[in-house]
Amino acid sequence: MKYFIFLVSLLMNTALVYVLGTRSVLPLPLGSFLSVQEGVWQNAEPVDADFNASLRFDSLKGKVDVFLDDRLVPHVFAEQENDAYFVQGYLHAKFRLWQMEFQTHAAAGRVSEIVGEKAIHFDRNQRRMGIVYAAENALASMENDPQTISAIDAYTAGVNSYISSLKTGELPIEYKLLGYQPEKWTNLKSALFTKQMTQTLAGYDRDFEFTNALKLLGEENFRILYPSLPDSLYPVIAKGTVYNKPLAVLNPPASADSLYFKRTDTIQFVEDFKPNPSNGSNSWAVSGNKTQSGKPILSNDPHLGLTLPSIWFEIQLKTPSFNAYGVSFPGLPGVVIGFNDSISFGFTNAGRDVKDYYEIQFRDTDKKEYWFDSSWNPTSRRLEQIYIKNAKTVEDTVAYTVFGPVMYDKSFKTDLTAEKAYSLKWVAHDTSNILKMWLLLNRANNYTDYLEAIGHFNVPGQNMIFASKSGDIALWQQGNFPLRWNDQGLFVMPGTDSSYMWKGYIPHEENPHGFNPVEGYLSSANQRAADASYPYFMPGSYEVYRAITINRKLAAMNNITAKDMQLLQNNNYNVFAEDARPILLRYTIKEQLSVDEKKYLSLVTSWNLMNDATEKAPTCFTAWWDSLHAEVFNDDLVQDKMPIAKPEKFVLLEALERDSSFKFIDNNNTPNKEDLYQMVTVALQKASKMLASLEKENKLEWGQYKNTTVYHLLKTNAMAFAREGLMNGGGNGIINATQHDHGPSWRMVVEMTSPTNAYGVYPGGQSGNPGSKFYDNFIAQWAKGAYYKLWFMEAAEDGATCKWKMSFASK
Amino acid sequence: MKFIVSAIITAALAFGFGLYFPWWTIVIAGMLTGFLIPQHWGLSFLAAFTGVFLLWGLIALFISVSNDHILAKRISMLVIKNSSPYLIILMTALIGGLTAGLSASTARSLLNLIKK
Numbered sequence: 001m002k003y004f005i006f007l008v009s010l011l012m013n014t015a016l017v018y019v020l021g022t023r024s025v026l027p028l029p030l031g032s033f034l035s036v037q038e039g040v041w042q043n044a045e046p047v048d049a050d051f052n053a054s055l056r057f058d059s060l061k062g063k064v065d066v067f068l069d070d071r072l073v074p075h076v077f078a079e080q081e082n083d084a085y086f087v088q089g090y091l092h093a094k095f096r097l098w099q100m101e102f103q104t105h106a107a108a109g110r111v112s113e114i115v116g117e118k119a120i121h122f123d124r125n126q127r128r129m130g131i132v133y134a135a136e137n138a139l140a141s142m143e144n145d146p147q148t149i150s151a152i153d154a155y156t157a158g159v160n161s162y163i164s165s166l167k168t169g170e171l172p173i174e175y176k177l178l179g180y181q182p183e184k185w186t187n188l189k190s191a192l193f194t195k196q197m198t199q200t201l202a203g204y205d206r207d208f209e210f211t212n213a214l215k216l217l218g219e220e221n222f223r224i225l226y227p228s229l230p231d232s233l234y235p236v237i238a239k240g241t242v243y244n245k246p247l248a249v250l251n252p253p254a255s256a257d258s259l260y261f262k263r264t265d266t267i268q269f270v271e272d273f274k275p276n277p278s279n280g281s282n283s284w285a286v287s288g289n290k291t292q293s294g295k296p297i298l299s300n301d302p303h304l305g306l307t308l309p310s311i312w313f314e315i316q317l318k319t320p321s322f323n324a325y326g327v328s329f330p331g332l333p334g335v336v337i338g339f340n341d342s343i344s345f346g347f348t349n350a351g352r353d354v355k356d357y358y359e360i361q362f363r364d365t366d367k368k369e370y371w372f373d374s375s376w377n378p379t380s381r382r383l384e385q386i387y388i389k390n391a392k393t394v395e396d397t398v399a400y401t402v403f404g405p406v407m408y409d410k411s412f413k414t415d416l417t418a419e420k421a422y423s424l425k426w427v428a429h430d431t432s433n434i435l436k437m438w439l440l441l442n443r444a445n446n447y448t449d450y451l452e453a454i455g456h457f458n459v460p461g462q463n464m465i466f467a468s469k470s471g472d473i474a475l476w477q478q479g480n481f482p483l484r485w486n487d488q489g490l491f492v493m494p495g496t497d498s499s500y501m502w503k504g505y506i507p508h509e510e511n512p513h514g515f516n517p518v519e520g521y522l523s524s525a526n527q528r529a530a531d532a533s534y535p536y537f538m539p540g541s542y543e544v545y546r547a548i549t550i551n552r553k554l555a556a557m558n559n560i561t562a563k564d565m566q567l568l569q570n571n572n573y574n575v576f577a578e579d580a581r582p583i584l585l586r587y588t589i590k591e592q593l594s595v596d597e598k599k600y601l602s603l604v605t606s607w608n609l610m611n612d613a614t615e616k617a618p619t620c621f622t623a624w625w626d627s628l629h630a631e632v633f634n635d636d637l638v639q640d641k642m643p644i645a646k647p648e649k650f651v652l653l654e655a656l657e658r659d660s661s662f663k664f665i666d667n668n669n670t671p672n673k674e675d676l677y678q679m680v681t682v683a684l685q686k687a688s689k690m691l692a693s694l695e696k697e698n699k700l701e702w703g704q705y706k707n708t709t710v711y712h713l714l715k716t717n718a719m720a721f722a723r724e725g726l727m728n729g730g731g732n733g734i735i736n737a738t739q740h741d742h743g744p745s746w747r748m749v750v751e752m753t754s755p756t757n758a759y760g761v762y763p764g765g766q767s768g769n770p771g772s773k774f775y776d777n778f779i780a781q782w783a784k785g786a787y788y789k790l791w792f793m794e795a796a797e798d799g800a801t802c803k804w805k806m807s808f809a810s811k
Numbered sequence: 812m813k814f815i816v817s818a819i820i821t822a823a824l825a826f827g828f829g830l831y832f833p834w835w836t837i838v839i840a841g842m843l844t845g846f847l848i849p850q851h852w853g854l855s856f857l858a859a860f861t862g863v864f865l866l867w868g869l870i871a872l873f874i875s876v877s878n879d880h881i882l883a884k885r886i887s888m889l890v891i892k893n894s895s896p897y898l899i900i901l902m903t904a905l906i907g908g909l910t911a912g913l914s915a916s917t918a919r920s921l922l923n924l925i926k927k
Contacts, residue, residue, distance in 0.1 A: 005852060006920035013913035017835055020906060028890065031910070034903040035834035036870040037826075040886055041903070044878035177889075720888035771882030 023179060033176055040176055042169035043771035051804035056811045059157045060086060064808040067799035072766035072774045073314045075793045075802070081319040082154035085333040087808055089158025092313060093185070096330035096768040097163065098172035099309045101182055102713055104189040104331060107196035108132050109386065114178055116389040125273050127384040128398050128412060130405035131199065134429045135191040141433040142191065148436050152187050155333040159185035173770055174714070180389075193331035194435065198428040200304070202460030202479075203275045204541050205355045209645035211491040212266045213637070216644065219261065224655070225633075225647045225664075228539065229532055231654045232579075234547045236463055236477060236529040237512040238519065244510065246535035250485040253499035260493060260500070267492065268641050269408065269415040277541050278742050279304055281348035282569065282735060283465040284523035284550060285473040287516060291560045295752045296467035299565045300337055300346025301744040303737045306710040308721060308776060310764030312746050316793060322443035325792050327746050327762065334438040337748060339758060339792075342445045343468045344750040348524045350461030352481050352540040354427040356488075356502075358403045358495030365418055367399040367409065371496050377402070403495060404429050415641065423495055425502065427480050432458040447472045447515070454478045455508060463524035469752045475522040476513040477529045480505040484537045506536050521554045523547070525735075544650045545576045545733035562757055565749040570736045570785035572611040572729040577621055580653050581607070584624060587660070587680035597688045600624070611736075612729040613703025620700075622731070623690055625649070628683035635668045649733075703727035709741050710763050710779060712770075721770045723763075726783040736785070747787065755794070759787035817848040817855070818862035821911055825863050837863055837907060841914025845922070852919040859915030864908025871903045 020031030033039045051068050062079030064087045069075065074091050078084035092100060105111060109126030111119035126132075142148045163182055175181060214222045252260070283300040291297055304311055312327040317335060326338015337346050363369040369376040379399035386394040399406040401423045409421035433456060440453035450466050454476055457464075461479025466472070482489065482502040493500040512529040514522045525546035529538065552575075553568055585605060593601060600620045607617030629652055637644045655662045660676045667674050694700050699707075708728050712721035730736030730743065737743050744763075751757035763782040767774035781788065799805060824840035841859040848855070875883040875896055883896035891898060 002920065002923050006917065006924050009852070009856075009913060009917040009920050013838070013910075013917045016910055016913060017838060020910065021835060030890070030902075030906055031834050034871075034886075034890075034899075034906055035829070036867050036874070036903065036907070037829035038834055040882065041871050041874045044874045044882035046874075046877040047879045047881075048877070718889070720885045770885050771878065773879070773881055775881075 028177070029179070038168045040173055040771070043173045043769055045767070045769060045772040047773050049772075051806065053806045055806065055808050057086070057161050057808065058811050059154070059161070060808060060810040062810070065796055065799065066091070066806040066808065067793065067796075067802035068804040068806065069791055070803050071314075071777075071788060073316070073791070075316040075318070075791075075799065077318045077793075077796045077799070079320070081321055082150050083808070084317045084319045085151045085154040086158035086161075088315060088317065088328065088333055089155040089185070090162045090808075091315070092328070092330040093159040093162035095766055096309055096313060097182060098174040099713060099768050100159070100185070100189075100330045102174070103196060104192045107135070107192040107199075109384070112386055112388040112394075114180055114389060117391050120386060120388065120394055122273060123386050124384070124394075124396055124412060127386070127396060128405060128407045129199070129424065130398075130407075130426070130429055131192065131195050133382065133400075133405065134195045134198070134426075135188055137429060137431045138194060138433065139188050139191040141431045142187070142435060145433055145436055147439060148433055151333050151439055152190055152435065155190065156185050156187050172768065177718070190332055190435070193329060195428060197329070198460045200275050200279055200460075201349045201462075202352075202354050202428065204277050204279075205353055206541070206645045207355075207357045207489070207492050208267050208271065209643045211263065212639075212642050213644045214261070214491055215263055215266050216639070217636075225651060226645060227651065229528070230544045230650045232544055232548060232650065233528055233531060234551050235527060235531045236475065236524040236547075237514055238517065239531045241530070241533070243530070243533055243535050247507065247510070248483070248503070250483060250488075250503055252485045252488065253497065255494075255497065255499075259497075260491060261487075263491075266642055267420075269413040270641065270643050276305065276742060278732060278737070278739060279349060280351065280526035280543055280737070282523075282525045282546055282550060282737070283346045283348045283463065284521060284554060285465050285467040285475070286521040286554060286557075286560050286565075287473045288471050290520040290558055291751070293561075293751060293753050293757075295469065296471060296473050297560060297562060297565055297749065297751045298339075298344040298346060298465060298467040298473075299569060299749045300348070300465060301569050301737075301747040302337065302347065303743055304745040305742050306708075306745060306763050308710050308712050308723065308764055308770075309768030310745065310762050312762050312764070314760070314762070314766060317442070318793070323792075323794075324442040325758070325790060326748070327760070332435065332438075334435070335442050336438055337746060339750045339756060340442060340444070342470070343450060343466060344752060345441050345444075345450070346465045346748065347462040348465070349526055350463055350477050350479055350529065350540070351526050351542050352461045352479070352538060353489060354459060354461060354480070354482060356425045356482075357407075357422045357492045358401070358425060358500065359492055360401055360406055360421040360423045360495040361419065362399075362409075362421060367397070367406070367421070370399075370401055372402060373496075373498050379406070401495065403501070422492065427459040427482070430458060430480065432456075434458065446470060447474055450474065451476075463529070465522065465524065467750070467752050469754065472516055473522055474513070474515045475524060477511050477524075478508070479511070481511070481536070481538070482506075484539075486537050488537065490539055510536065519555065523550045523554060525550055543733065544648070546735055546737065549573055549575045549735055562749050562751045562759060566747075566759060566785070566787055568735060569744070569747050569749070572734055572736050574609050574611050574618065574621075574731070574734055576649065576653070576733045577607075577609050579657065580625055581609070581621065583653070583656050584621075584628070584680055584684075587676045588684060589677050589681045592681055593684070594688070596692055597684055600688050600691050601684065610729070611702055611731045611734050613701065613727045615702050615729075616700045618702040618731065619694065619705045620687070620691055623687035624684050627687040628652070628680060631667070631679050631683050631686070632662075632664050636664055702729060702731075706731065706738075706740055708738055708743070708783070710776070711741055723776055723779050726779065728783045728785070747782070749787070756792050758790040758792060760790050761787045813848060813850050814854055814858045817844045817850065817858040817915075818865075820844050820848070820862070821859040821915065822862035822866040825866055825907070825911060835910070837911045838914040841911035842918040845915035845918030850919070852916045852923065855919035856912040856916035860908040860912030863911035864904045867907030868900060868904030871900045875900060
């Protein structure tokens, strides 16, 4: 009996400690995870937490006082500029460490180290794209500039000071959840962050999809389905602007007709992890003669994937040389979108294509030589070692040609044959120091300073909006955009011939720009920057509709206040539907509709064209139009294993406006010839099936249907840390560009009065800790379209009204 | 009395170890009191269980209340797919209590074996 008791007790004890201590039985080691002294309970921040602190660090040169306001926004007052970056690094790490590391691990293709084998394909994709190679090139140029390297060194030291002070209990929850430890921050990680942003904003292209479309459809049809100029284009720089003659007229190589435009084969593999084409932004500046205060107002809202922790961290940096406020990227020093004593600045994505693929002929499967300009040339080779949690390291050798990394070959995409490989040419791989732009913008006093600052920026190409207290407004589309002959880079190019290479970059001074225009405002919303009179070929992925609403509204507005600009950022008017609805209504055969179908038709008919959360019509309209798009194009374009670009929504709309017997309407899969009446009616009938099932679930209202969700960075693996079901309006092509999990990641309105009158909000919170009340406390405000007044502290004395103070000093 | 004393000692040791060492050192806390305080193995179990159950349960409760249960709601959603702070606090207390209790009864019953 005694033996029995002992054995049972011992067995149960051993089993319990084993189960609680491992990840191999339960998904979490509940012993350490729920331990009150080391586990997640330590991350439960008291709601009345005290953030006061007095800290000393060797590397500081002077004193730094940080005043934290009631939203946990730090106002950093430093006696030395680099000390401000040190403290910014420390604060980013204190509030956002896991996110900073995870995002840069993802950029570097190191996710497998954290989550195991399921991320190998993702990691290989990142490495083969040359993100680490690009970051190394960027870091080399940062190191060449004394101002940049001292800022980034200070920032890195600040991050690491926090990491080395971390106790086990204080580790961010995600480390406990996934079971790993943070490593030291490095300057390379900051460079990796800039390349991650570049991939997000200048990593979208359709070279393979276009190549196949051209082969399948022929040139005439290709031009119809993928036009470069929408009829309804409202370019960034007003129509009718007269541009300089191009510096050089570029002609396609003599062989282009046979080797480039008339390929004999298609490309049969599918790319993964393409960036969301909705990544974009709105921004505008109105000059003083249109505002009530007589001073310019600048507005900006960047549209990105909505995540917790947020991509943004609000901060004020005051040093002897500048006083800047705005949002920063955890991972980089400085203020990225914001304002200082004299100017304000913001960004929208240029959307220009700066990424091309060249078809490479390797000599053999070793990939050591490739055919270029009539001889075999050696590749350089980069060995990528992918460490994997609980599994053997995977090695991947990537060949580099004169163009760049050979991203796709048979070793990566098994659908490819051994003879086919594609090398990536991408501006992101160039050496460049884009951080320098922000270091200079933060201290810029006027338009001249702004011009000097943006000259340092090469990629991802941006429309850079500017307003100053002295009354100027300006906008430059800035970046290095390849000089190309017409149609160069739309399709995959031959990689055997130097005549297909880019001919350098369009000189910066030729980039589209505007300065104090007579209209009294400048705006951009990811549309094509210029009309056909711009003398350079400018392919890209552009939005059409937000720009139309913005321009229409701004042109009509006068006596503008900051509040008006906030309302405009939250405007839900669907200008696409304004043109598209009449077509749907005109071509519906009402006699063929069921009771349900008539009900959805009447919702669309009586709709006020606002994509408001409680409206049912936007859901009906969107489903109907998408259904029509699929009816018209799927029979022509959907092919197994062969990616073909989907025509943009403006293409169908403008084609139908021009010609109701548009040649793609007929369904090739039926013997009959369909007309637009049949297509529109069938589209409504098909959409109605989906709408009826939505209605049963009570999800017909636009906000319910859209179900705006701010996911945690671990996506569906951590829904407990996400915020689902936010009822708000907006959508694709709407100024309030809020989609299901994508949209305005920061809304800012800055009136250049003295004192500065600024407002902002982002869907998150300053703390990345799901156990903090500051984790998601801005979301409710954001969802209802409200703002916080941004408190731009002038002097440290004002800090007395702040809730907490952290003092940093040297030892 | 012995029961209460051994409960308190287990809790105190568990807390002390927890300041510097990983969570499973509560095994040592349980075993030590199991060895040192002579009582029926069943009482050894109960005393150590009660001590650490209360220690972990009360600390978790205190932390969670001052946090307005923000974290407990999320963690309970994550672990037991149900937003229930008190369940996750109870689970925490049970994990600590059972580990300590079984450790104490293992030690006590081993001692009974050796002493014959």
